[in-house]
Amino acid sequence: MLDTLVERLKNAIEDGELLTVAYSGGHHPGVKRRILPIRIVEHLLYARSSVSMAIKTYHLDGISVVSEDYPAPWLDEASSIRQRATRIDNPTQYFASWVYQVDKVLWPALGVSLREYVDKEKSAVLRKSLEARGVDSGGKRLPTAMFMAYAVGNPPVFDFHEGDIFFSKQPGHLPIQVVAKRKFIEVHQVDNQPNGHRNAYQLIDSELAEWLRKGSVPRHARIDAAQSYSDVLRFCIRSS
Numbered sequence: 001m002l003d004t005l006v007e008r009l010k011n012a013i014e015d016g017e018l019l020t021v022a023y024s025g026g027h028h029p030g031v032k033r034r035i036l037p038i039r040i041v042e043h044l045l046y047a048r049s050s051v052s053m054a055i056k057t058y059h060l061d062g063i064s065v066v067s068e069d070y071p072a073p074w075l076d077e078a079s080s081i082r083q084r085a086t087r088i089d090n091p092t093q094y095f096a097s098w099v100y101q102v103d104k105v106l107w108p109a110l111g112v113s114l115r116e117y118v119d120k121e122k123s124a125v126l127r128k129s130l131e132a133r134g135v136d137s138g139g140k141r142l143p144t145a146m147f148m149a150y151a152v153g154n155p156p157v158f159d160f161h162e163g164d165i166f167f168s169k170q171p172g173h174l175p176i177q178v179v180a181k182r183k184f185i186e187v188h189q190v191d192n193q194p195n196g197h198r199n200a201y202q203l204i205d206s207e208l209a210e211w212l213r214k215g216s217v218p219r220h221a222r223i224d225a226a227q228s229y230s231d232v233l234r235f236c237i238r239s240s
Contacts, residue, residue, distance in 0.1 A: 111156025
C-alpha cells in the first residue's frame, strides 16, 4: 500500500501535479488539502501548500490521496495562515534551553521580533485625563498608550538569511551556517580545521529551527556535493 502511494507521489513530483490529500497528522488531522509534492526523503514528503506556497513536511504513513468529493472537510487555509503571537519578556531566557546559541541579531531568524502592544493601564489613565479636561473625541477613538515588546508567532515566521551562523553551546558540535536559500535552505556544518570539510543539508526552516533547539542532526536532509546550490563550497562537502 505504501509502495503504491510513494509511486503515485513520485509521478506527481515528476509531472508537477497538484494533489488532493487527506492527512491524519498535523494541527488539522483528517481534513482535505491541496498540495504540490516536491521531494520524498525516507518517511517524509516535502510539499508546497496550494495557498501559502510554504513548504511543509508530511509523514508518508499519514497521507491518503483522495478525490475532490472525498467525504472530509477542506482545510481552512486562511484560518491556518492567521497568526497569534505570544509575548516574550525575556528572549535570552526563551533561547536559554536551546542547544545552539541564538544571539540578539539572530532572534528574527527564529521568529522573535518586536511588536507594538497597547498598554491598557496607561491608556485608561490617559483617557480619564482627557475626559476630565473635557476633551471631546468627536466620535473618534481616543488615543492609546503603546509599548514595544518581543513576541513570537504561533507558528513562528522564520527569517533565515544566507550567512547566518550558529555556534553550539556544547563542545564537539560543529557550527551551522546558512549557505543558500532556494527551494530549500542549504546549511553546512563547518569544520574550521585546516583542509576541513563540511557536511551539507537541504531542509525547510522549521527543521532548521528544531535542529538549533534540540541539537538533533536531520540526517534525512543530508546532501552530496552534486546537489549543493553553491558552486564554490560544493568542493568542500563530504559525501553522505
